[in-house]
Amino acid sequence: MKHRARLTICIIGLLFAMLGLSVGKASAQRQTQRPAQQNPGAVRVYPEFKSQFGVIRWLKEQMPLRVFISRGLSLDSVIDPQLGAPVANVDNLSAWPGLVAQLIENPQQWNSLGIAEGYVDGHYQAAYEGIASWKVFEKEGFLSYQFTNDPSEADIYVFFTKQFVNKMGMALFANDIRGYTSKTNFPYKAILAGGQANFKPVVIVLRTTEGRGGSMPLGKMKAAATHEFGHALGIEGHSTNASDLMSVYYGRGVISPSDAATLRYLYRLQPDLIP
């Protein structure tokens, strides 16, 4: 216990050190040239990673995580009879893991899933490459995952949709939202106390079209998959710095130094919730 408290203090100290560094750099830059620009080179742990319910991350015991990327499968054919809209609508995010758990149990229903309109073969490869880009952290020892082609054994699932809809079944065109991630989380303390967690799949859905219908460009798909996998790993909120992958602007489409610092920081914290 004592040891853990000391570790936390160390991390906070490190965080302050990094903040100090970024302030220093920003002021130096302001003197020389660019005015008022957010310093894109400053590395910082962004606090938005933490959910309103606390720290969410996987345990070492759960790794290697298994990731199933479907070849374009869409959940949209599963209709909520009450709403007449897809169960996997964005007003109903918390139902997605249960829906996928149910589909895995029912091969017939699973096999009836269609391919998302707008899906092209390159989308699979783009999603794969994006998700695989987090593997740079495997050598640091706190994260590991594998891809599987067997949908019955995965922890994280990737599906596709032509476009996201709300509970009325109406398409959402506002903003550049290319993906959603839904996970069910369990209190770590209850698990430590011997409680049995009924873990549910983490569900990522990626959009196959952009604007009002053109196929999602592969670079944008890759960035979206990379970003959503960051959410699947436990970075809950969005960085306010547009140059970070985990901002709503997807940064440069790749893991930024601040995204990396944030993930490392997250995996040194004791979790409150486990996906």
Ligand SMILES: [Zn+2]
């Ligand atoms: Zn996001």
